[in-house]
Amino acid sequence: QVQLQQWGAGLLKPSETLSLTCDAYGGSLSGYYWSFIRQAPGKGLEWIGEINQSGNTDYSPSLKSRVTISIDMSKSQFSLKLSSVTAADTAVYYCARAPAWRPGFFDSWGQGTLVTVSS
């Protein structure tokens, strides 16, 4: 059973770049799509984007200009970069897995990383 373990900086200043990495312990990245999803404090869930094993990506239009998701199959890791952060980007960020046979719903989630943007 794969476990998604994620890490990254928890406190950023405005205009900095958010960087998170997610590792699929006990499993392979093959056969799945890999997403990042965030949740602002006390709010609902917002999908950021996804990547597959071939490196093909899709992003939320509202974040597309600032987001890059990449994948390293050799390390079983995938990563999120979000540039030019503001206070509005303060949220818990999750990585998540979707089955490739029908990508889009998330059957495994990381533990979440709280990222706070503050000067």
Next chain:
Amino acid sequence: DIQMTQSPSSLSASVGDRVSITCRASQGIINSLAWYQQKPGEAPKLLLYAASRLESRVPSRFSGSGSGTDYTLTISSLQPEDFATYYCQQYYSIPRTFGQGTKVEIK
């Protein structure tokens, strides 16, 4: 983007009650709908996908139904561990979008 609207936003219920939560999509999503449960401080947990398919190891008191734009999550007999927030999510198109959540509280 497809907008997902859940109702109610919150509800109070007792252990043993039958509870239903509805989710309406702004356009047809052909059963490309998932339901999640989230408890405070935890990541969401997948309950159902394809509108009515139960994820493995999820209790059978959870069920889903619907078609087109309207979908329902039903908990047949509410248990103490079911008090949580529930989200629907469409995966018919990108961007993937979630409902605003329904908080199920103890009456």
